[in-house]
Amino acid sequence: MPTPSPFAFEPNTAPIPANERAARIADPGFGRVFTDHMALIRWNEAKGWHDAKITARTALTVDPATAVLHYAQEIFEGLKAYRHDDGSVALFRPYDNARRFRDSARRMAMAELPEELFVGSIEALVKADADWFPAIDGGSLYLRPFMIASEVFLGVKPAAEYLYMVLASSAGSYWKGGVRPISLWVSHDYSRAAPGGTGAAKCGGNYATSLVAQSEAIRRGCDQVVFLDATERRWIEELGGMNIFFVFDDGSIQTPALTGTILPGITRDSILTLARDAGLTVREEPYSIDAWRADAASGRLVESFACGTAAVVTPIGAVNGPDYAFTIGTGGTGQTTQRFLDQLGAIQRGRASDRHGWIHPVA
Incomplete structure (x- = not known):
């Protein structure tokens, strides 16, 4: 009420x-x-x-x-x-x-x-x-x-x-022209957050420190930056303002675990809940940039997407680094990504049943 x-x-x-x-x-x-x-x-x-x-x-x-x-x-x-x-x-x-x-x-x-x-x-x-x-x-x-x-x-x-x-x-739409697969730049020089820092807090400083890396991504012809962990510069954490998911050829999905350096996204949690409802295997585990590259090349990884309140669900089509580049799946919007986008949108707009009590009426 x-x-x-x-x-x-x-x-x-x-x-x-x-x-x-x-x-x-x-x-x-x-x-x-x-x-x-x-x-x-x-x-x-x-x-x-x-x-x-x-x-x-x-x-x-x-x-x-x-x-x-x-x-x-x-x-x-x-x-x-x-x-x-x-x-x-x-x-x-x-x-x-x-x-x-x-x-x-x-x-x-x-x-x-x-x-x-x-x-x-x-x-x-x-x-x-x-x-x-x-x-x-x-x-x-x-x-x-x-x-x-x-x-x-x-x-x-x-x-x-x-x-x-x-x-x-x-x-209206967060992305000019509507939802489309975006390209990412992997920052090997800058970190978003470190253990013991403010990564799990939604404070302006986290976003301010991401802007130099985001500017680099734009200069490199990419839409967004994705950060690695501050300690080993190996593990994928999140984008400048969105959480990230990986979808595999066996139907399972994975997202980095919340260890204090990643913002606990509400859209992230909603997707995990919907995935478990659907009987999908869900892993909240570390995922390395090396594994991302190898799995994309072998075909084991079929989709990646980012999520957050503003953009909801955004497909990731291509990933670029200092000396590498790879395409995820076909480079388009995958079936699982589209499914979560449609499912969340339907619940938010009252067009699908709200099994979890997420909708809060105002008037």
Whole structure:
């Protein structure tokens, strides 16, 4: 059931006119079209969480000494709201995002937001900006909850004040032109995360450090970068912003185990659950770059795909390294990859049975 909202509503006094909104959401792409409102909650040591509201989306005014600008205490999440065929609106596994948000906050020594407040903030924002759902095929509202250290203080310590916000963005396909097989560059020079680091937390620093490798991938003519482990530079971990799977000729699937250096993706977990439901053999085990190359060459590996909230499921067609290149299967979208893409999409949009209680109705 939807969570009762404790959020005060301060409507935007200058919302985007309906005709301009319609033009913006006709082909919104991803991450560039934002709605009229945002959610906001403040925290400090004296009051705890307070001043929860839905208010006009506007620019932030921050002091140059605001802690996040100097020590990068920041975390975020990403999830989507979907309009179903009957006109209702639902979220997909929001409490899993809420738990991961708390885990990230704990790792970054930040205040932990209660799960009910996290989900309630998203529900309230989606209700306020329901007119921003794009009617296009595959359209959704992408939600970006995030939290920053807002204390004005120059000192290396956990902040005493935090600001939590949620943005909503009208979204179409993550990939320009729709889902297609992507090419990867294997980074042998840069690592995404190391044991004992922040790899399992969804913090901005993980993504900032991936950008130099992602830029290299683009220069090499590839779509995305894939990282190896920081210790041996041998074991495949994840892409710059997505988990990765491997599909073999015996029908089994494999994905790297969660050892603390890999983000525990909610889409990743959903795919593992659906695979086990289907009776597939599932392995969460290390997989080396040497094995990836050899299995692709022999035909044992028939598919690879990446997954995450924004792109859902993305086929991987080709892999490139400093002195090698190989194609996975036919280089196209494999049957298992397509099956997971279709199955997840059908559940998220209310067109298939929800056996696991993943769908959370909003309105």
